[in-house]
Amino acid sequence: xxxxxxxxxxxxxxxxxxxxxxxxxxxxxxxxxxxxxxxxxxxxxxxxxxxxxxxxxxxxxxxxxxxxxxxxxxxxxxxxxxxxxxxxxxxxxxxxxxxxxxxxxxxxxxxxxxxxxxxxxxxxxxxxxxxxxxxxxxxxxxxxxxxxxxxxxxxxxxxxxxxxxxxxxxxxxxxxxxxxxxxxxxxxxxxxxxxxxxxxxxxxxxxxxxxxxxxxxxxxxxxxxxxxxxxxxxxxxxxxxxxxxxxxxxxxxxxxxxxxxxxxxxxxxxxxxxxxxxxxxxxxxxxxxxxxxxxxxxxxxxxxxxxxxxxxxxxxxxxxxxxxxxxxxxxxxxxxxxxxxxxxxxxxxxxxxxxxxxxxxxxxxxxxxxxx
Numbered sequence: 001x002x003x004x005x006x007x008x009x010x011x012x013x014x015x016x017x018x019x020x021x022x023x024x025x026x027x028x029x030x031x032x033x034x035x036x037x038x039x040x041x042x043x044x045x046x047x048x049x050x051x052x053x054x055x056x057x058x059x060x061x062x063x064x065x066x067x068x069x070x071x072x073x074x075x076x077x078x079x080x081x082x083x084x085x086x087x088x089x090x091x092x093x094x095x096x097x098x099x100x101x102x103x104x105x106x107x108x109x110x111x112x113x114x115x116x117x118x119x120x121x122x123x124x125x126x127x128x129x130x131x132x133x134x135x136x137x138x139x140x141x142x143x144x145x146x147x148x149x150x151x152x153x154x155x156x157x158x159x160x161x162x163x164x165x166x167x168x169x170x171x172x173x174x175x176x177x178x179x180x181x182x183x184x185x186x187x188x189x190x191x192x193x194x195x196x197x198x199x200x201x202x203x204x205x206x207x208x209x210x211x212x213x214x215x216x217x218x219x220x221x222x223x224x225x226x227x228x229x230x231x232x233x234x235x236x237x238x239x240x241x242x243x244x245x246x247x248x249x250x251x252x253x254x255x256x257x258x259x260x261x262x263x264x265x266x267x268x269x270x271x272x273x274x275x276x277x278x279x280x281x282x283x284x285x286x287x288x289x290x291x292x293x294x295x296x297x298x299x300x301x302x303x304x305x306x307x308x309x310x311x312x313x314x315x316x317x318x319x320x321x322x323x324x325x326x327x328x329x330x331x332x333x334x335x336x337x338x339x340x341x342x343x344x345x346x347x348x349x350x351x352x353x354x355x356x357x358x359x360x361x362x363x364x365x366x367x368x369x370x371x372x
Contacts, residue, residue: 058306058310059303059306059307059310062228062302062306063228063231063299063302063303063306064118064228065118065138065139065140065232066078066118066138066139067081067083067096067099067100067110067120067136067138067139068080068081068096068097068100068139069081069139069142069223069226069227070139070226078096078097078100079223080095080096080097080100081095081096081136081137081138081139081142082094082095082096082136082137083095083096083098083099083108083120083136083137084134084135084136084137085108085120085122085132085133085134085135085136086132086133086135087107087108087122087132088122088124088132089107092106092108092132094106096136099120104123107122107123108120108121108122108123108132109121109123111129114129116129116131119131119134120132120134120136139226139227140227140228140229140232140235142227143214143217143218143224143226143227143229144214144229144235146217146224146227147210147213147214147217147229148210150213150217151206151209151210151213154177154209155209157174158170158174158177158178158181161174181205184204184205184208184351184354185197185201185204185205188351188354188355188358189201189204189205189354189358192355192358192359192362193358193361193362193365194362196361196362196365200246200358200361203242203246204354204357204358204361205354207239207242207243207353207354207357208350208351208353208354209350210239211230211239211294211349211350211353211354212346212347212350214227214229214230214235215230215298215342215345215346215347215349215350216343216346217229218230218231218298218302218346219339219342219343219346228298228299228302230294230295230298230349231295231298231299231301231302232295233291233292233295236290236291236292236294236295237291239290239291239294239353240287240288240290240291240294241287243287243290243357243360243361244283244284244286244287246361247286247357247360247361247363247364248283248364250361250364250365251364251365252364252365255363255364255365258279259276259279259280259283260276260279260280261276262275262276262279286356286360289356290353290356290357293349293352293353294349294352294353297345297349298345298346298349301338301341301342301345302342304338305335305338305339305342308331308334308335308338309331309335311327311330311331312327312328312331314327315327
């Protein structure tokens with residue numbers, strides 16, 4: 001077993017060395033054929049060499065959304081995705097392969113600069129570029145669908161097991177899923193929510209497994225993984241808004257009474273509604289905290305791993321292939337460590353989002369028992 005692991009590590013190191021060398025050579029060829037090179041590095045040594053690779057651009061290109069799914073070790077090939085846009089003359093549906101190379105297709109292209117950089121724009125007759133109504137299936141959108149399908153497969157496979165075998169405990173992967181469900185629901189949701197646990201448990205468990213699936217798929221560098229979903233603030237915002245809506249639309253009258261007319265001295269409520277304003281502000285800071293916490297933690301984890309990998313390219317570009325080879329060993333060790341840490345963080349962040357959502361929903365129902 002140790003020999004197999006050693007061989008795998010050696011293969012990965014060799015692959016990273018070759019990747020770093022070929023990537024640096026690719027950028028050097030581009031720099032030689034163009035009059036303007038991207039200067040994104042810093043001066044190195046007394047000779048004042050500068051990087052010909054756009055480190056910042058590469059990092060944010062991998063972290064951002066796009067109209068195709070990247071193929072590993074390739075700068076030009078992408079798995080095409082459907083582009084669905086409504087332009088001046090109606091709807092257009094076509095493959096992203098028609099425009100990802102910088103070409104114009106049916107009057108549409110992907111902008112390379114300006115306010116709409118990286119987005120599909122419509123080129124009008126006078127050359128003006130405008131944004132159409134865009135319903136394209138981007139990498140992130142496709143990743144969300146894939147994550148949802150994975151969650152459905154996991155849930156319904158466990159459901160079929162119990163339908164066929166009754167209360168017999170499952171083994172293997174299904175047993176691990178049952179253990180996680182029992183931990184999240186039995187040890188977290190139920191003790192907090194009490195009698196409301198069966199009502200809100202399905203939503204909270206769905207949120208947990210959905211976030212966990214997106215986090216883990218984001219750690220896989222090849223399709224169907226690689227989409228930085230929870231590192232996209234739009235995705236975390238939607239999840240936080242869902243918790244916000246459930247919390248406030250199902251809140252009891254006592255909850256709203258505490259928000260609009262809290263139990264504090266009258267001087268703090270009238271004539272200046274100081275405490276009511278603070279309570280109303282608190283309604284919005286809770287989902288914002290959910291959104292930012294998940295986004296920041298997952299984005300930073302992805303960014304650190306990419307930066308460690310980029311060290312191979314940087315040292316190969318600044319010095320030579322041998323420097324890149326030496327750096328690849330350190331980069332591999334640090335990247336593997338961060339990936340293991342990110343795997344743990346993926347579970348922790350899914351759990352933190354779920355437990356905070358549970359507490360927020362419970363706080364909106366906490367006074368119901370006093371009516372009895």
